[in-house]
Structures are given as C-alpha cells and as structure tokens.
Amino acid sequence: MFTIAIHGGAGSLTRASTNDQQEEEYKKGLRDALEAGYAVLARGGNAVEAVEKSVMALENNPLFNAGKGSVFTAEGTHETDAAMMCGRTLEAGAIAGVTNVRNPISLARAVMEQSENVLLAGNGAMDFAKAHGVAFEANEYFDTQHRREELEKAQEKEEGKNTGKGTVGAVALDESGNIAVATSTGGITNKKFGRVGDSPVIGGGTYADNHTCAVSCTGDGEFFIRLVTAYDVASLVRYKNIMLSEACDTAIQKLTQLGGEGGLIALDTKGNVELKFNCESMLRAWKNDRGEGSINVWQNEK
Amino acid sequence: MFTIAIHGGAGSLTRASTNDQQEEEYKKGLRDALEAGYAVLARGGNAVEAVEKSVMALENNPLFNAGKGSVFTAEGTHETDAAMMCGRTLEAGAIAGVTNVRNPISLARAVMEQSENVLLAGNGAMDFAKAHGVAFEANEYFDTQHRREELEKAQEKEEGKNTGKGTVGAVALDESGNIAVATSTGGITNKKFGRVGDSPVIGGGTYADNHTCAVSCTGDGEFFIRLVTAYDVASLVRYKNIMLSEACDTAIQKLTQLGGEGGLIALDTKGNVELKFNCESMLRAWKNDRGEGSINVWQNEK
Numbered sequence A, B: 001m002f003t004i005a006i007h008g009g010a011g012s013l014t015r016a017s018t019n020d021q022q023e024e025e026y027k028k029g030l031r032d033a034l035e036a037g038y039a040v041l042a043r044g045g046n047a048v049e050a051v052e053k054s055v056m057a058l059e060n061n062p063l064f065n066a067g068k069g070s071v072f073t074a075e076g077t078h079e080t081d082a083a084m085m086c087g088r089t090l091e092a093g094a095i096a097g098v099t100n101v102r103n104p105i106s107l108a109r110a111v112m113e114q115s116e117n118v119l120l121a122g123n124g125a126m127d128f129a130k131a132h133g134v135a136f137e138a139n140e141y142f143d144t145q146h147r148r149e150e151l152e153k154a155q156e157k158e159e160g161k162n163t164g165k166g167t168v169g170a171v172a173l174d175e176s177g178n179i180a181v182a183t184s185t186g187g188i189t190n191k192k193f194g195r196v197g198d199s200p201v202i203g204g205g206t207y208a209d210n211h212t213c214a215v216s217c218t219g220d221g222e223f224f225i226r227l228v229t230a231y232d233v234a235s236l237v238r239y240k241n242i243m244l245s246e247a248c249d250t251a252i253q254k255l256t257q258l259g260g261e262g263g264l265i266a267l268d269t270k271g272n273v274e275l276k277f278n279c280e281s282m283l284r285a286w287k288n289d290r291g292e293g294s295i296n297v298w299q300n301e302k
Helices: A020-042 A047-060 A104-114 A122-131 A145-157 A221-227 A229-239 A244-258 B020-042 B047-060 B104-114 B122-131 B145-157 B221-227 B229-239 B244-258
Strands: A003-010 A080-086 A092-098 A119-121 A168-173 A179-185 A206-208 A214-219 A262-267 A273-277 A281-288 A293-298 B003-010 B080-086 B092-098 B119-121 B168-173 B179-185 B206-208 B214-219 B262-267 B273-277 B281-288 B293-298
Touching (some): A003 A047, A003 A273, A020 A168, A020 A281, A020 A293, A047 A080, A047 A104, A047 A168, A047 A179, A080 A104, A080 A206, A092 A104, A092 A122, A104 A122, A119 A122, A122 B122, A168 A214, A179 A206, A179 A214, A206 A229, A214 A221, A214 A229, A221 A229, A221 A244, A229 A244, A229 A262, A229 B229, A244 A262, A262 A281, A273 A281, B003 B020, B003 B273, B020 B047, B020 B168, B020 B281, B047 B080, B047 B168, B047 B179, B080 B206, B092 B104, B104 B122, B119 B122, B168 B262, B179 B206, B179 B214, B206 B229, B214 B221, B221 B229, B221 B244, B229 B244, B229 B262, B244 B262, B244 B273, B273 B281
Parallel strands (some): A003 A214, A092 A119, B003 B214
Antiparallel strands (some): A003 A281, A080 A179, A206 A214, A262 A273, A281 A293, B003 B168, B003 B281, B080 B179, B214 B262, B262 B273
C-alpha cells in the first residue's frame, strides 16, 4: 500500500480571475508533480524520496510559488523557505531566507541528512548549500513576469500588504509503511525584513511522525506558526485519539477562528488522506496504489 | 495571584568545573533577573512585560548565553535568536540570526507587537530593528573572555562540535490571569551555516496559551524542534487532560529517549510551576506572591 498527496497553494487562485485554460495548466502541473512522486513509490522507493521528487517538480514549474516561480520580495529578490521531515526517524531539515538555490527542498533534505542541525538560515544556509554541491541559479532564473506584476500591484496598493502567496508541499506513505513530508515556498509578494513563514517551522507548517501523520500547510503562515498547526493535527490524533479527518477539521476551524486563511494536506500510515482548506481554492492532488485519487482546485470538489 | 519562573540554561554548568564562588555569581544573576520580572508583576504589570524584563536582565549579564554573554559563532561573531508569545492573544514574535542587537528579546517583542509577521531572520530582522529604534551595540560589547576560550577549545577539539551552549527564558502569570513566555539565546559555540535553534521556533522552544501553559526550553535545540516540545507540553495538558507536571515529565522523557539533553520551565494560569531537566544542571529560579520560590542550579535541588 502506498499513497501520495500534494498541494500547490491555498487561496492563490480565485474563480473570478482564473479561466479554464489557466485551470488546466495548474492541473497539469499538479499531475506531473503527483506522478513524479508516485513513480518513486511505485518502484518501491521511500517516502522521503517521493515527497522530494514531487516538490522538486512543483519548484521547477513557474506557475507555483516555490523555486523558479517564487514571488518577489520588497527588494525585488526571491527568498525561499523549505523543510522536510521523515516520520520514521523524526529527522528534519529546514532552510529559511535562501536565495539562488534551484531546488530549496533538496537543500532542506541535505540539511536533514548531512547536517547535525535542523534549521539553517540566510547566507549560512547558502554556504552549506555550496559545501554540499546543491545547484544554484542566477537571479534571472527566478524572475517571472506574472510575479513581477504581482509585486508592482502590491507596491502600488499598499506597502507591505500581502498579496501573491502560495506554498507547495507533499506527503507520502511508502510500501514499507513510512511517511514523510516536504514543504517549499517563495513566501509572500513584497515581503520585507527577512520574513520567514510557517513552511520551515517544524510543527508549524511541516511535520511527520509514523505514529500519527504527515502534514504540510499552506496559507497565511503567521497563523500556522501561532497555532503550531501541523503538530496540532498530530497531537489531536495521538492524545485525543480522534480520526485524522476530524483532527484536520479541528485545525482548520482554529485557523478560521483566529482569522487566517489556508489549508493543509495530511496522511497517515493506514493510508488515510485529507486535503482540507477554508478558502476558495487549494491546488491539490492525491493518488494511491488502489487506483483512487483526484486533482482539484476549488472548494467542494472531491 | 502572580508567579514568575526563569532559567539561565541547562547543561551549561558541571559540578566538576564550577566552584562555590561561581555558583553564587550565577545564583545572584538569577536572583536579579527574577526580581526584575517579579517587580513588574508586583506593581500590577502584565506577564509580557515581566518576562521581557527578566530576560533582559539575563541578556545584560555576561554570565548567560544571551545578549551580552552570547557565545561565538565559527566566524567569531555573535548571532542571537529570541522569541516571545502572549498566552492571552496567541500573538508571537521571533527573530533569528540577528547580530549587534543589545536585547534580542525586546526585538522579538517589537516583532510581536508592531509587525504583521511572526518570524524575521538575519539582515531583514536588523532592518526592522533599526526602523523601530531598537538599541544596537558594537561587536566588542558581546566579546567576553570566557566565551572566546570556549570557541578556541571547540575549534581545537573538533570542528563544528557543540560545546558552549545555553539559553535564557522566562514564563510569568500576572494578576489578570494572563501568561506569557520569553526565550533568548546566543546559540551554540562554534556554530556554522546560520544554524537556528529552538528558541525562536514557536512550538519548539517557546509557546504560551492561557488555555494550557507557557513553556520555555533550553538544551539541545535540534531535539526540541523535532519533538515540538513546548507545544507538546501544551497538547498533553489540553488533549490528554493530564497535570502540567506529568506533561513536563513526558516531554523530558521523550527528549531523553531521542538522545537529547536539556530542560524546560512551564507554568499555567492556576499558578502551577514546573522546572524539569534531564542533565546535571539547570540554572533556574521561581517566585510567587505567596512567598514560595527557590533559586537552584543542580539536579535534585528543590
């Protein structure tokens, strides 16, 4: 039995501003990323490898706010955050405020597997990347026209206001019964002051433990940090002994109550998969080895 | 009813290398910091103000690994992390990888109260500090002889090996029944690659919620991040409905099982206070308005 689920951001698309062709392009991006991770699982590969491959595919696609498609900061640069966690070992790796790294999720994996630390930030994280042969790209690689327009709109409208946003993530269960999670983001358009979101915060936007579940969040990151959302889902499952679906609903309710928008994907070692959100859209897809799965964008699609 | 508890680091002192006079100096530092926060509470001040004042006192004391007494990085600089959280509002502020800020905890408070973000890192966080009138100091202010010797020892012994460490923190309950937490650290001696520990990770080393408890951790930060220790204590209290003391014991057991050393302080709105650790020492103190309290260093002291 194996399963994978991915997301490409919650709240980043609205029906009003998305035509059918655009929707198909996003769905194709999701499908390609889903298949990249699924293929790893189908050949007996492990969950860590699967979530990395899915997230890399999303990072390489300019449509998603991660890697190549990362939004612009207030300074016109691209600062990315990412994290990975292995549910079997509770090993974790995360990076924050990193520029020019082609695949931030692969850097997070290198931190997880080759560093004695969990979280590396800024120039130091880039020194680690250089020392470990991670691929770099010039600034221009990350400059996309639609993100530049988002920045210009954000700067015209109101300084510091969050507009363009989004995160990508994946959770997987492999044939050996292990789960893992990967999350990666370009943050929020026009962000200032080295803002770090929930993605690289273990427990906030990213968490995995074979005993409970793997969770990747997307949306208003500050709320996920304050609510420790990813670990909250795991705690509800473990300590309150409730179903994964109920735990995810509870976490989304808390997000709504505190005034945040977003969603999460989660799965456990029994093969349960949840994709929950409280806003108009969450780019999402999942697939298991029994032929079940779906690729959806809007609320109330299954 | 009001209460405050503080710590000045776990595992940083050993009996073998600490004489009576040194022990007294640490205890005097703890007493001064405890009284600084207690005085706020005694005059009807709030928990946020109290934990800030206690942690500022520890940051200003060269004995403790935070603010002035921060350890050296591998590059011979001082990079500090800090976080604050208000249990009434769940508002939080944190900074990571900041240099030259005199009182990192006050910067974390400014982020909590004056920023729309929760976590700011590196140069961006320093830009925010400058824009908000936070006090800066030259590098020399943070250079202390005993920390330089720790760096030299660490670099002789083994590159990248963690030796000098420690964190300071405070939790408080004010007369209005609100709790808050503050944590601040210079990280680990000889740290590289922009390593960020658990202190600024909300849920990892720092967490507060009036409904459960306020928690500040100290020790091997990577383990606290992976175990989401501060929020784990809160989750155990809320979802398993166990006593705060039992929740803290469980969290320390998990730390021990995973191979980490350290401790934590916690309190709740009922005035329960816990100071737990699994190593030889934790610099700690607490005091309430009923005349109870203590200042201790070693295991098995009450």
